[in-house]
Amino acid sequence: MKQNVIDDYNLLSGQQKAAILVMALDEERSSTLFSLMDEEEIKELSVIMVSLGKVNSNVIEQLIAEFNEKLNTTGGLVGTYESTERLLAKTLDKDKVNAIMEEIRGPAGRTMWDKLGNVNEHVLANYLKNEYPQTIAVILSKIKAEHAAKVLALFPENFAMEIVMRMLRMDAVQKDVMDSLETTLRKEFMSTLSKSTRRDAHELIADIFNSLDRNTEGRFMEALEERNRESAERVKALMFTFEDLNRIDSQGIQVLLRSVDKDKLAVALKGASETLKELFFSNMSTRAGKIIKEDMDAMGPVRMRDVEEAQQYVVSTAKDLANNGEIVVSEGKDSDELVY
Numbered sequence: 001m002k003q004n005v006i007d008d009y010n011l012l013s014g015q016q017k018a019a020i021l022v023m024a025l026d027e028e029r030s031s032t033l034f035s036l037m038d039e040e041e042i043k044e045l046s047v048i049m050v051s052l053g054k055v056n057s058n059v060i061e062q063l064i065a066e067f068n069e070k071l072n073t074t075g076g077l078v079g080t081y082e083s084t085e086r087l088l089a090k091t092l093d094k095d096k097v098n099a100i101m102e103e104i105r106g107p108a109g110r111t112m113w114d115k116l117g118n119v120n121e122h123v124l125a126n127y128l129k130n131e132y133p134q135t136i137a138v139i140l141s142k143i144k145a146e147h148a149a150k151v152l153a154l155f156p157e158n159f160a161m162e163i164v165m166r167m168l169r170m171d172a173v174q175k176d177v178m179d180s181l182e183t184t185l186r187k188e189f190m191s192t193l194s195k196s197t198r199r200d201a202h203e204l205i206a207d208i209f210n211s212l213d214r215n216t217e218g219r220f221m222e223a224l225e226e227r228n229r230e231s232a233e234r235v236k237a238l239m240f241t242f243e244d245l246n247r248i249d250s251q252g253i254q255v256l257l258r259s260v261d262k263d264k265l266a267v268a269l270k271g272a273s274e275t276l277k278e279l280f281f282s283n284m285s286t287r288a289g290k291i292i293k294e295d296m297d298a299m300g301p302v303r304m305r306d307v308e309e310a311q312q313y314v315v316s317t318a319k320d321l322a323n324n325g326e327i328v329v330s331e332g333k334d335s336d337e338l339v340y
Helices: 014-024 027-035 039-050 057-066 081-089 094-105 112-116 121-128 133-142 145-152 157-169 175-196 201-211 214-227 229-238 242-247 250-259 262-270 274-281 286-298 304-323
Strands: 053-055 077-079
Touching (some): 081 094, 112 133, 121 145, 133 175, 145 157, 201 214, 201 229, 214 229, 242 274, 250 304, 262 286, 262 304, 274 286
Antiparallel strands (some): 053 077
């Protein structure tokens, strides 16, 4: 992967300047700066530091001139996870350094419980299945109810009910117990997760292509087919477009209709095929269909970009409903169904 290079001082943000300055200072001065910051400030600065890449020496010299300080070395700097971690280790204890770096690498969230709420329910359930029911009860009581429900549903019924009963009888948990549990989760689960989680590359590209406008997507897909037809076919199979809504049955379309903004749906349908329009209108009341058709006629010509944005909104809503099990998307085969 090509390394990012910063060679234009005028393009630096204030946060980048602060990060470069800290990395350029000697240990004593950087330690003094860190000692004056709170943990959140250190985290914010660390995020910038790991993303710097290579900083040319002329940029460093201009920065030092701006701060009226003398640079001890004229070489460039490379901001990476490793170099940032080494610098933090010079001024902070090991546990705090690990916590900061995991905050950067791991799932999003300001607290451990926020982070757990962003971990896939299957991954979390697989980790918790070997824990004591009381421990699981404490953890599920600390994350959002919606996410806890998804995790609970993945356990065998008897085990799940044991956890529920523990939650019902649970008293206030002592602070030292909670602190110990957070430490264990951070060291044994989140650390491993941040190092091992890797999304399928074809799935990632499919999501990216889905977010492109139609012309750009077409050009990229054609270029991918020329270079690697097999990968292109896998990406195509994972993509979900507005016309793929035809693969949702009538009941699912009705659920979707109750979930989307009707004004955005009208814009989206301006660029739909007659078959897809008929699918939507046939699942509306006569009155609702008449209103949307009138809205579509009244808006006149609509920019293709606006139509594509509206269609992407409808597709995203459909994916969310499918992920929650509220609708089913057929794969297009007689005996198979694909649930996103």
